[in-house]
Amino acid sequence: MSQETVASLTPVELERRLKRDGIFLRLPPFVFKIQSPIPIVAQGIAELYADYELLADDTEFADFHVSVVYGRRLPRRLCVFELDGQRPFTPLAVGEAFAFLEWGMNWCVTGYCHTLLTLHAAVLERHGRVLIMPAPPGSGKSTLCAALMLDGWRLLSDEMALLDPVTGLVTPAPRPVSLKNGSIEIIRRRAPTASWGPTAHDTQKGTVAHLRASSSSVARATEPGLPGWVVFPQYLADVPAQLLPRPKAASLMQLAQNSFNQHVLGKAGFDALADVIARSDCYDFSYAQLDEALPLFAALPLPS
Amino acid sequence: MPTVAGWTCRRRADLSLRRWPDGWVLFDEAQGQLQCLTLVSGELLALLLRCPARGYWSSTELAQALMDETPSDADVASVEAVAVAFQSMQLIERCQV
Amino acid sequence: MTLAPINLLRQVWRDPTAIAAMSLTDWDLLIRQGRAADLLGQIAQACDAGCGFMNIPSQPRQHLQSAALLAQRQRRELVWEVEKIREALGAKGLPLVLLKGAAYAMSNSAAACGRLVSDVDILVRRDDLAAAESALLQRGWVSAAQNEYEQRYYRRWMHEIPPMKHFQRGTVIDVHHAILPLSGRLHPSTDRLLVAARPLADDPTVKVLSPLDLVLHSAAHLFHEGELGKGLRGLLDIDRLLMELGGPAQGWADLVARAHELELQRPLFYALRYAAILLGTPVPTAASEAMAAVPGARPSGVLLSLMDQLFLRALRPPHASTSDEFTPIARFLLYVRGHWLRMPPWLLTQHLTRKLLTPTKPPKPAQTPTATGAA
Numbered sequence: 001m002s003q004e005t006v007a008s009l010t011p012v013e014l015e016r017r018l019k020r021d022g023i024f025l026r027l028p029p030f031v032f033k034i035q036s037p038i039p040i041v042a043q044g045i046a047e048l049y050a051d052y053e054l055l056a057d058d059t060e061f062a063d064f065h066v067s068v069v070y071g072r073r074l075p076r077r078l079c080v081f082e083l084d085g086q087r088p089f090t091p092l093a094v095g096e097a098f099a100f101l102e103w104g105m106n107w108c109v110t111g112y113c114h115t116l117l118t119l120h121a122a123v124l125e126r127h128g129r130v131l132i133m134p135a136p137p138g139s140g141k142s143t144l145c146a147a148l149m150l151d152g153w154r155l156l157s158d159e160m161a162l163l164d165p166v167t168g169l170v171t172p173a174p175r176p177v178s179l180k181n182g183s184i185e186i187i188r189r190r191a192p193t194a195s196w197g198p199t200a201h202d203t204q205k206g207t208v209a210h211l212r213a214s215s216s217s218v219a220r221a222t223e224p225g226l227p228g229w230v231v232f233p234q235y236l237a238d239v240p241a242q243l244l245p246r247p248k249a250a251s252l253m254q255l256a257q258n259s260f261n262q263h264v265l266g267k268a269g270f271d272a273l274a275d276v277i278a279r280s281d282c283y284d285f286s287y288a289q290l291d292e293a294l295p296l297f298a299a300l301p302l303p304s
Numbered sequence: 305m306p307t308v309a310g311w312t313c314r315r316r317a318d319l320s321l322r323r324w325p326d327g328w329v330l331f332d333e334a335q336g337q338l339q340c341l342t343l344v345s346g347e348l349l350a351l352l353l354r355c356p357a358r359g360y361w362s363s364t365e366l367a368q369a370l371m372d373e374t375p376s377d378a379d380v381a382s383v384e385a386v387a388v389a390f391q392s393m394q395l396i397e398r399c400q401v
Numbered sequence: 402m403t404l405a406p407i408n409l410l411r412q413v414w415r416d417p418t419a420i421a422a423m424s425l426t427d428w429d430l431l432i433r434q435g436r437a438a439d440l441l442g443q444i445a446q447a448c449d450a451g452c453g454f455m456n457i458p459s460q461p462r463q464h465l466q467s468a469a470l471l472a473q474r475q476r477r478e479l480v481w482e483v484e485k486i487r488e489a490l491g492a493k494g495l496p497l498v499l500l501k502g503a504a505y506a507m508s509n510s511a512a513a514c515g516r517l518v519s520d521v522d523i524l525v526r527r528d529d530l531a532a533a534e535s536a537l538l539q540r541g542w543v544s545a546a547q548n549e550y551e552q553r554y555y556r557r558w559m560h561e562i563p564p565m566k567h568f569q570r571g572t573v574i575d576v577h578h579a580i581l582p583l584s585g586r587l588h589p590s591t592d593r594l595l596v597a598a599r600p601l602a603d604d605p606t607v608k609v610l611s612p613l614d615l616v617l618h619s620a621a622h623l624f625h626e627g628e629l630g631k632g633l634r635g636l637l638d639i640d641r642l643l644m645e646l647g648g649p650a651q652g653w654a655d656l657v658a659r660a661h662e663l664e665l666q667r668p669l670f671y672a673l674r675y676a677a678i679l680l681g682t683p684v685p686t687a688a689s690e691a692m693a694a695v696p697g698a699r700p701s702g703v704l705l706s707l708m709d710q711l712f713l714r715a716l717r718p719p720h721a722s723t724s725d726e727f728t729p730i731a732r733f734l735l736y737v738r739g740h741w742l743r744m745p746p747w748l749l750t751q752h753l754t755r756k757l758l759t760p761t762k763p764p765k766p767a768q769t770p771t772a773t774g775a776a
Contacts, residue, residue: 031460060425061460065433084433085721112436114467247326249340256338263336264474267320270331270338274322334481336474 007050015042017057024055024062028221029162029171031055032105033062036097038079041068044098044197048176048210051218064108068097083108096200099208102178106159109173110260116171117163117269118260123156123170124148129228129302130170132161132276134258137205140235140287143183146211147290148297150191155217156225165265165272168279169224174217176210184209186290228303230255230282241292243283243300251282279303310360310399311387313352319395321350332395339393344370345386352387352396360399363387404713405723407679410434410633413444414640415681417451428461430722438633438718439517441465442472446515472515479506479518482572486521487607489540493532497607498524498598500577500618504609505638507601512615512641516634520564520573524598524610526591527578534562534576542567542574550755558584558744580618581625584744589621589663613659616642620672621665627739629715629732633679636716639672640682653688657695666698675712711735 006014006025017023022035025045036042064083071078071091078091081104088107092100110118121134122145131153135141142158149155156172163170176197179187184199184207195212230251231243246254255273256262262269281303287293313319318334328346330339341349351369352361367375367383375383390396409431412419423431435441445465448454454462479502487497499507502518525533546552546563555563560579566572579591597611610618616639623635646652660669670692676682677689693699700708714731717723740749 061429061458063460063464084437085719086437112464112467114470115463248324249327249329252322252324252329253338253340264470266333266336266474266477267331270320270333274329277324334477336478 003053005050006045006052006054008054009046011042011046014046015039018042018045021057022065022067024057024059025049026053026055027105027175028173030063030109030173031059031061033059033065034101035065035067036069036101038068038070038094038097040095040198041097041101044101044176044210047195048197048212050212051215064105064112066101066104066108068101068104070094093200093202095198096203096208098198099178099200099203099210102176102210105175109160109162113162114261114264117165117262117265117272119161119163119255120159120258120260121161122158123161123172124153125156125225126153127228127302128226130156130225131229131231131297131300132170132227132255132280133231133233134161134255135233136258138235139233140183141233142177142179143186143235143290144233144287144293146177146179146183146187147190147294149177149214149217150187150194151294151298153297154220155213160260163227163272163276164224165268167224168272168275169226171224172217172221174213174221176212178208178210180208181206187211190290227276227280229300230277230280231285231297232283233285233287235288236286237288239286239288241285241287241289241296243285243296246282246284248277248282252277310362311352311366311391311396312360312399313355313396315395316353316355319349319353321346321353323350330395332393335394345389348383348386349390349395352390404717404725407434407633407717407723410438410440410444410718411679411681413447413451414637417447420448421452421456425458425460428458432461432464434718434720434723435468436464437720439631440634440637440718441468442515442517443634443637444515445469446472450514469515472517475517475519476506476513478572479503479521482521482570483507483607485540485567485570486523486537486574489536489542490533491606492539493536495525495529495533495536498595499607499609500524500580501622501638504615505642507604507607508609510615510642511645512638514641516638520575522575522577524577524580524591524594526595530562530576530578534565537565537574537576541569545573554752558582558748580621582743584748585625585742587621587625587664589617589665593663594618612642612646613656614663616646616656616672617660617663617665617669620660620668624668624671625739625742627736627743629712629735630719632712632716633718636672636676636680640676640680643673643676643682643684650685650687653685654691657688657691660692660698661695666692666695667700670695670698670700671708671712675716678713679716711738 018035018041019037022033025032025034067082068079069082070076071080077094079094079097079100080087080091081089081100119134121132122141124131133141145158155174156170157174158177160173161170162173197210199207199209201207232246232254252274255277262273315334318332320331322329323346327343328341330341347370348366351366363380363384364375367379371379391398409427435444445468448457448465454466457465483503490497500522502516503521505513506518542565544563545566552563560582561575561577564573564575580589581587594610594614597614598608599611601607619635619639619642623632660666673684673689673692677684711731711734714728715735744752
């Protein structure tokens, strides 16, 4: 069965559909209905979701019905994210509309999905095992994630690890990699031909732009992976890159602190996290230069 | 206060423990909290969760089981201190012996 | 008046065998309406009981299971919280009488199935209020009032002191000394409610309002409330509680009599009427007739028509599929009505003016994951 992708629509047609009734997009493992009259949103989707499956207009079920619309006041300088008419956030500048959509979609998943254990982490896969990098903002996780993806790692997510507590596997949810400020230039230089979405200036986080997920990552979005490594990254200026084994009890505590909903899943959630730690090699990682970091990751031995 | 303290855990169903080379991690499902414990204190809690038939441990018995030999007064006092800490975390209760 | 039907929602409780035959389109709408109405947990429980989760298509099933897990988790936390409150009040020899969600959960009422409950509501005698507040302060709860005005407003006019928040657990307790505000027109007797309160089957140190009073409190709260975004949930609580009262005609007769005794006949009238219309609650004809015969229960023809227009809109889920062009004004008018019922005109003016002039902080977007405590 051939699947229609976003690329099959011309930019004009895409913008028209988004403005009118919206489009149904399969963003594994979810289906989103997305609507927006704002051109920068259409631009971002055209550029960054070209490979993703576009579902029929009469699709019966969507997990989340989201939109980014103009604020109520004129002139139209503001935009606001909506989940089915509900507005959980205060408005942002129209220039941030695409980024707002991305943040909003993440919020839907972490706020409402409890059949999977969700973690604030970048997730990649190589050699059949999954690398989980839990980290709060400012740790350099996203830059590292983008670089690893460009270096051949399969991207499962730059932002959320979705762990199935029953199977112990991580469910992929590859989406554009969100990068900020200096990281944008660093990654542009490393991959001059890579595709980017619109740049949003003067956001709460500074300058934000999204890097397109690699086609191979998107193509394998239905293949879950077995955890193999848990690495806690920390960007530290002027420090040589190093991977230091991290004791497991401490790793479990740190992993749990980066979970959104372990407490909701109770004991099943605790066991799922403990099993991840049990079957993975755990490290602390500090780095300043990506060129030093990548070989260390490439050389990671498979867990025993 | 009784001279020999009896300790019991009534919330066994709420508590999950996992042991690692560098320590234990405790999950209290009722309070929704995770806690890191040292190897020794975790071992102690594990013993308390595996309660003997009569329903309680004394501090001396706990020290004995931990060390596999007759404990000194200092050892019993250390165990007592850890047990008191567990009591303040509402994991175990003191009972009349 | 033809308003958008809420038959999908009704069906979940009135005809659970039909759940298995629902199309994906139906599921999409049901989940969206349920989420808007904050009823997804209850829907999940009812669907699981009606046909089993595994007979529900995987896409909607995931959302229902998530809601069910969240409800279960909150219930677990509630049990712990009630225990801590019991210990705090018990230290001063004060009884614990639970209201609303906490009461439903601890007494294993059908109203608690899948219902989210975060705050705990308790009822104390006015004379015991200071002691109760002190007992809670000593065990780590602090007043969550934003400012002096709020403190004074609550203590002078309301039926509860400002909510108290536990400094460590972050949980909230609402201490009521009456079930309706002092500044309002109705004053159902707290003493009568407390006398009729009954202990839990498995823990006699904790009490809840009697089954009749739980219905009446829920009705009083819902039909004196100004903000009805969660109105359908309140109505479902009433439906579940009424179903629990059971078939016997005596139960209904007692309910009507008790409503009269507590001056709550008007709220009960509305409760029975709108539960029957919106949720299909099987209210016996004899009960409806008895209700209409109680003086002060049934409003005049004109007023009832107006209330129908307002409540039948506002009690529907706050969702585009169940709203029309008059829904915003219906909600606004009920908002004003809620305040009108709660306070005399001069106080109303003062209070609303203050609210309009005081800027409220915009909600912050959730950005960091919740951290679990570490030693």
